[in-house]
Amino acid sequence: MLDQSTICAISTSPGVGAIAVIRLSGNESIEITDKVFRSPKTGKFLIGQAANSLHFGQLFYHDEVIDEVVVGLFKAPHSYTGEDIVEISCHGSVYIQQKILEVLISEGAQMALPGEFTQRAFLNGKMDLSQAEAVADVIASSNAAAHKLAINQMRGGFSKEIGALREQLLHFTAMVELELDFSEEEVEFANRTELQKLTEKIEVLLRNLKDSFQLGNAIKNGIPVAIIGETNVGKSTLLNALLNEDKAIVSDIHGTTRDVIEDVVNIHGTAFRFFDTAGIRETKDHIENLGIERSYSKLEQAAIVLLVVDTHNSFDLVKSRIDKIRGRMDTKQQLIIVANKIDTGLPTTIQQLEVLDLTDHEKLVFIAAKQKKNLDELIDYMIHAINIEAATQQDVIVTNARHYEILKNAHTAILRVLTGLEDGITGDFLAQDIRECLYYMAEITGEVGTEEVLGHIFKNFCIGK
Amino acid sequence: MLDQSTICAISTSPGVGAIAVIRLSGNESIEITDKVFRSPKTGKFLIGQAANSLHFGQLFYHDEVIDEVVVGLFKAPHSYTGEDIVEISCHGSVYIQQKILEVLISEGAQMALPGEFTQRAFLNGKMDLSQAEAVADVIASSNAAAHKLAINQMRGGFSKEIGALREQLLHFTAMVELELDFSEEEVEFANRTELQKLTEKIEVLLRNLKDSFQLGNAIKNGIPVAIIGETNVGKSTLLNALLNEDKAIVSDIHGTTRDVIEDVVNIHGTAFRFFDTAGIRETKDHIENLGIERSYSKLEQAAIVLLVVDTHNSFDLVKSRIDKIRGRMDTKQQLIIVANKIDTGLPTTIQQLEVLDLTDHEKLVFIAAKQKKNLDELIDYMIHAINIEAATQQDVIVTNARHYEILKNAHTAILRVLTGLEDGITGDFLAQDIRECLYYMAEITGEVGTEEVLGHIFKNFCIGK
Numbered sequence: 001m002l003d004q005s006t007i008c009a010i011s012t013s014p015g016v017g018a019i020a021v022i023r024l025s026g027n028e029s030i031e032i033t034d035k036v037f038r039s040p041k042t043g044k045f046l047i048g049q050a051a052n053s054l055h056f057g058q059l060f061y062h063d064e065v066i067d068e069v070v071v072g073l074f075k076a077p078h079s080y081t082g083e084d085i086v087e088i089s090c091h092g093s094v095y096i097q098q099k100i101l102e103v104l105i106s107e108g109a110q111m112a113l114p115g116e117f118t119q120r121a122f123l124n125g126k127m128d129l130s131q132a133e134a135v136a137d138v139i140a141s142s143n144a145a146a147h148k149l150a151i152n153q154m155r156g157g158f159s160k161e162i163g164a165l166r167e168q169l170l171h172f173t174a175m176v177e178l179e180l181d182f183s184e185e186e187v188e189f190a191n192r193t194e195l196q197k198l199t200e201k202i203e204v205l206l207r208n209l210k211d212s213f214q215l216g217n218a219i220k221n222g223i224p225v226a227i228i229g230e231t232n233v234g235k236s237t238l239l240n241a242l243l244n245e246d247k248a249i250v251s252d253i254h255g256t257t258r259d260v261i262e263d264v265v266n267i268h269g270t271a272f273r274f275f276d277t278a279g280i281r282e283t284k285d286h287i288e289n290l291g292i293e294r295s296y297s298k299l300e301q302a303a304i305v306l307l308v309v310d311t312h313n314s315f316d317l318v319k320s321r322i323d324k325i326r327g328r329m330d331t332k333q334q335l336i337i338v339a340n341k342i343d344t345g346l347p348t349t350i351q352q353l354e355v356l357d358l359t360d361h362e363k364l365v366f367i368a369a370k371q372k373k374n375l376d377e378l379i380d381y382m383i384h385a386i387n388i389e390a391a392t393q394q395d396v397i398v399t400n401a402r403h404y405e406i407l408k409n410a411h412t413a414i415l416r417v418l419t420g421l422e423d424g425i426t427g428d429f430l431a432q433d434i435r436e437c438l439y440y441m442a443e444i445t446g447e448v449g450t451e452e453v454l455g456h457i458f459k460n461f462c463i464g465k
Numbered sequence: 466m467l468d469q470s471t472i473c474a475i476s477t478s479p480g481v482g483a484i485a486v487i488r489l490s491g492n493e494s495i496e497i498t499d500k501v502f503r504s505p506k507t508g509k510f511l512i513g514q515a516a517n518s519l520h521f522g523q524l525f526y527h528d529e530v531i532d533e534v535v536v537g538l539f540k541a542p543h544s545y546t547g548e549d550i551v552e553i554s555c556h557g558s559v560y561i562q563q564k565i566l567e568v569l570i571s572e573g574a575q576m577a578l579p580g581e582f583t584q585r586a587f588l589n590g591k592m593d594l595s596q597a598e599a600v601a602d603v604i605a606s607s608n609a610a611a612h613k614l615a616i617n618q619m620r621g622g623f624s625k626e627i628g629a630l631r632e633q634l635l636h637f638t639a640m641v642e643l644e645l646d647f648s649e650e651e652v653e654f655a656n657r658t659e660l661q662k663l664t665e666k667i668e669v670l671l672r673n674l675k676d677s678f679q680l681g682n683a684i685k686n687g688i689p690v691a692i693i694g695e696t697n698v699g700k701s702t703l704l705n706a707l708l709n710e711d712k713a714i715v716s717d718i719h720g721t722t723r724d725v726i727e728d729v730v731n732i733h734g735t736a737f738r739f740f741d742t743a744g745i746r747e748t749k750d751h752i753e754n755l756g757i758e759r760s761y762s763k764l765e766q767a768a769i770v771l772l773v774v775d776t777h778n779s780f781d782l783v784k785s786r787i788d789k790i791r792g793r794m795d796t797k798q799q800l801i802i803v804a805n806k807i808d809t810g811l812p813t814t815i816q817q818l819e820v821l822d823l824t825d826h827e828k829l830v831f832i833a834a835k836q837k838k839n840l841d842e843l844i845d846y847m848i849h850a851i852n853i854e855a856a857t858q859q860d861v862i863v864t865n866a867r868h869y870e871i872l873k874n875a876h877t878a879i880l881r882v883l884t885g886l887e888d889g890i891t892g893d894f895l896a897q898d899i900r901e902c903l904y905y906m907a908e909i910t911g912e913v914g915t916e917e918v919l920g921h922i923f924k925n926f927c928i929g930k
Binding site: 009011012013014015016017018019020021023052053054055064065066067068070072073074085089091092094095096135138139140142143144147151153155178180207319401461462463464465 | 529603616619620672
């Protein structure tokens, strides 16, 4: 499975910079670099130099100096990939970067595939598959919450949880399989009541992990927020005010489309993904239902619904809008009723709104979007609507779609075990279901898996990582 | 003059990459980094670690892990800036890069200004000003020839030449000034004939350096090439064929405008800048002269003129076009007559062109632009028209507009010395002119200069270098 070649790639962001880093990994990393590197003063060679050391010198080719560089050496197994690694820090012109790659390749290195450094780290046992996957998430994270989840996963939080579950299941299956060896004697090493308890516990754990994906995915890609309300209630003004809150980081990211920049915004370290519900508006009562129906499928995707109402309208009208949306929402969604234009609103409407009964999943906030009044309170509600803080405190939230799919399978298997126990099925069937669940767990950490799965995972990495 | 603060900046290209490098320079670089760095296994501190060493660990802030990083240490005076330098190699997400900067700044580092690392290297005597300037050229170089000139200059080629000239001049002026001390005795320590010889030699050197700017500038920014000829002779087809030759590197450069991408092309490691001579065309004889006159000012900017003629036309017509352009050219320009459409051209025209008398500054090439026939021969002529190979072999070619301006002044001063010698002016006037010339030389290497000049030079650098 292990490729013995030495790979190289530009590891820093493409384009011109003050410096750029070109990385090699493999048995011949040091040897290959040494062929084209020389310290001008000491004539120093790289071969035989200590691990974790830095060396200034010139990179040349056919007696022509390409650049003055600093070379860092890491030696197997104490490196990112577990192999010998050389990092060449050069001046960041595109010409130099390409030329150095060219020279390294002419000396025997091969261009690295996307994610190949991390793939080698996995194959050399430096990290498990879920940690390797988290490396790509760490690099892609553009807000504090997503970053925190990715760093936790990279540092092994998810693997630890999965590992603990597997330990318990293994004990379980060992007992049941032991019974099979003595099947004619009808012994019961695995106490069925205890087994049932353990299975129930594992079922809850797997279910929680599986269910955390919705939140994990939202944190990773932005909490989906729908802003709805009639025309002229101030939806656009509100959206613009929120979008201006903190665009700095988002707009710095290369490769994000203009559409995405306008729709995803980091507010106090959390990404919110505002999506278009233009279809949900109430222009004329007689066509209203048609328009709303068409857009409710989108409303369902929202974790938070911001219903903007205009306090210029009568309370009855406002209340009817609120009730209409309430009827469409599910208990997992948060509704924030945004009563807008309070500076000039009808006092009676405002007074009656103030005493409106709210459920646990509802908040009411009075704002004046144009004057940016009370936006902080609204933002506070949005951030606390989804308990990001608490969520990112716990180590294990599933953010990876592959893990989610596997957890669903594992959960189905453990449910079968549970049903089997209740129905009193024989040990061999029980053992088979447990084995299946164990297999899925191992898929997450990469203890079992195919080349194909690996190829799919790493092809989405950037080159040089 | 020296700033005692510790500066920090992201030194790699902006945007997302596999890794990014954040650099600190200054007395407190190691101390500041140490406050937020810890090795998870050994609890290792950075303070007290050896120079030129690499350390794996975690960067954290308020107990929260920001990233797992590798930190490289360089110690004064053996570093790029001559100060203590720390290089933090982190995962290349924009979020992490900004967060680390934020943390370093909160611990006492300051954001570096553009070019501030290199400016400090200059102020700490690690390089002279012309070398520092070359660093920006090295980073901006997008083709082999410009890269080579910049690397040579960065390695001190230009400084060496200027230094040698200054040595000679200093000797010269010391002698003349010695005479002044004994002025009443009418001694002549500086043999006037030898002085004259030396001055002439220096004048030639300064003139050559000054004159090399035209070529140096062309290599740096692209050799200016005018493609001229009537409509329908195949100018556009030829231009497109040449533009397709090697756009890879040019199109990779960020920050170049689309206009520039279309006009500058790297052919076999040399940049050619094709410029618009759309005005030079011969539509109707009676308005021809007006149109041509208007565009000849542009023709003058070309180092190479590609005159495209159509072999479908009679030799007499073709010859008249050639003669018209010949009459407009200067002996420093290269004319390449490109006889196009030879696959279907008139045999008589081709035969007569084959025996056309050419000067040293002229070449003739038969091509079929549409079929890309013989383009290699044309490219070969273009590359050899300007002797880039020979030019880049010599160490000293002026590419920097500031140096060119100074050299012009120095040359004017040395010419005055020469005239003075011929006119037999007194030693004190002679000494003054020599001192002036010496002053200009020192401006190039930065031995004299103002904060203002430095500010102007370094403000065009990228941040992080």
